[in-house]
Amino acid sequence: MNIEEQRNALVIGVEPRSLVNFRGELIKAIEAKAVDVLTVSSPLPDDLIVEFSTKNIRHKAIPFQRNGLSLFADLKTFWSLFHLFNQESPSFILAYTIKPVIWGGLAARLCRIQFFALITGLGFAFQGTSRKRKLLTKVVSFLYKIALARAQAVIFQNQNNRETFISLGIVAENKSFVVDGSGVDVSRFGLTSLPENNDNLVFLCVARLLGEKGLREYARAAGIVKTHFPNTRFVLVGPTDTSPDGIPSDEVAQWVADGVIDYKGSAPDVRPFIEAAHVYVLASYHEGLPRSSIEAMAMGRSVITTVVPGCRETVVEGVNGFLIPVADAESLAKKMIWFIKHPEQMRQMGLASRKIAEERFDVHTVNARMVEIMKIK
Numbered sequence: 001m002n003i004e005e006q007r008n009a010l011v012i013g014v015e016p017r018s019l020v021n022f023r024g025e026l027i028k029a030i031e032a033k034a035v036d037v038l039t040v041s042s043p044l045p046d047d048l049i050v051e052f053s054t055k056n057i058r059h060k061a062i063p064f065q066r067n068g069l070s071l072f073a074d075l076k077t078f079w080s081l082f083h084l085f086n087q088e089s090p091s092f093i094l095a096y097t098i099k100p101v102i103w104g105g106l107a108a109r110l111c112r113i114q115f116f117a118l119i120t121g122l123g124f125a126f127q128g129t130s131r132k133r134k135l136l137t138k139v140v141s142f143l144y145k146i147a148l149a150r151a152q153a154v155i156f157q158n159q160n161n162r163e164t165f166i167s168l169g170i171v172a173e174n175k176s177f178v179v180d181g182s183g184v185d186v187s188r189f190g191l192t193s194l195p196e197n198n199d200n201l202v203f204l205c206v207a208r209l210l211g212e213k214g215l216r217e218y219a220r221a222a223g224i225v226k227t228h229f230p231n232t233r234f235v236l237v238g239p240t241d242t243s244p245d246g247i248p249s250d251e252v253a254q255w256v257a258d259g260v261i262d263y264k265g266s267a268p269d270v271r272p273f274i275e276a277a278h279v280y281v282l283a284s285y286h287e288g289l290p291r292s293s294i295e296a297m298a299m300g301r302s303v304i305t306t307v308v309p310g311c312r313e314t315v316v317e318g319v320n321g322f323l324i325p326v327a328d329a330e331s332l333a334k335k336m337i338w339f340i341k342h343p344e345q346m347r348q349m350g351l352a353s354r355k356i357a358e359e360r361f362d363v364h365t366v367n368a369r370m371v372e373i374m375k376i377k
Contacts, residue, residue, distance in 0.1 A: 008036045012095040014064045016041040029367040082107040105147030121288030157288035160309030181289030183363030189298035198343035200231040204277035206292040207238045209247040214283025220329035222260040239266035294361045297353035320352035
């Protein structure tokens with residue numbers, strides 16, 4: 001079904017900052033087709049109120065509880081979306097992340113509005129083998145299935161996630177597509193020279209403070225490396241997280257006190273941290289397709305990451321970085337030490353990263369594919 005005469009759309013996420021940082025260029029690509037876009041998320045913080053106004057981004061706040069399993073809170077989200085859809089009568093809706101996709105999909109189905117879902121990763125609900133996790137997977141799979149039953153298209157960021165949804169009967173194969181992540185503005189994240197001091201390498205990880213981002217392995221690996229190369233720095237940038245998998249702030253503070261991690265907190269712009277680093281590290285257990293790795297690649301940094309779907313798509317082994325087993329601090333430490341012992345390889349591997357980012361992950365190429373999948377004329 002082509003979207004030809006339709007001129008208004010909703011783009012829905014939980015975090016308002018992601019609408020600018022991750023979907024800003026996609027919104028522009030949709031608006032370039034003469035479609036009026038209303039963004040929907042949790043309420044804007046004060047700094048974003050000014051930014052949204054300056055950039056003329058229309059926005060509507062909806063009560064989202066990103067983490068937690070409160071039925072009351074989720075029903076409140078559903079009814080808020082249902083009333084908004086009836087009020088706005090959008091021509092189509094694009095939702096991303098789990099709760100906007102599920103509750104937005106259900107509301108769109110009831111309102112008979114065209115619905116597109118962007119699955120940015122399987123997340124906490126599909127990980128782990130405990131009885132509680134298995135039950136959660138069943139519940140979330142069921143909700144996804146009924147929410148996406150009438151979706152025009154479901155877009156994934158790696159092939160493995162797509163195959164998981166198809167195998168579980170959540171989506172039909174002919175309605176599912178894959179794009180190369182969210183894309184990155186390779187002009188904004190431009191190629192930068194490596195820091196000159198190769199005697200004191202700086203490793204960087206940018207991630208929310210979650211266990212399944214591999215941050216405990218990052219800290220353990222840092223401790224191993226520092227016993228042999230004490231001047232090496234291990235920088236961590238990212239906000240705290242209220243998820244059940246969130247790492248307590250006092251645990252991070254202990255890493256800092258032990259001298260293994262240099263924690264910088266959250267940052268609206270990660271480019272200065274990438275520019276100051278030699279190698280980027282993401283030891284995540286699962287990803288859709290990690291934007292942080294691609295940003296580092298675009299700026300000419302080699303990458304150490306895990307072999308899991310999503311992460312492995314960012315690295316050509318030995319060309320622009322290395323892949324390590326998941327939850328393996330020792331393997332991570334070995335690859336870090338390899339870079340310390342072979343600093344002359346970093347520039348060539350960083351240039352390879354930049355080339356991959358330009359060829360596969362340019363945001364304009366990714367967004368053009370998204371617009372094509374949604375058949376926006």
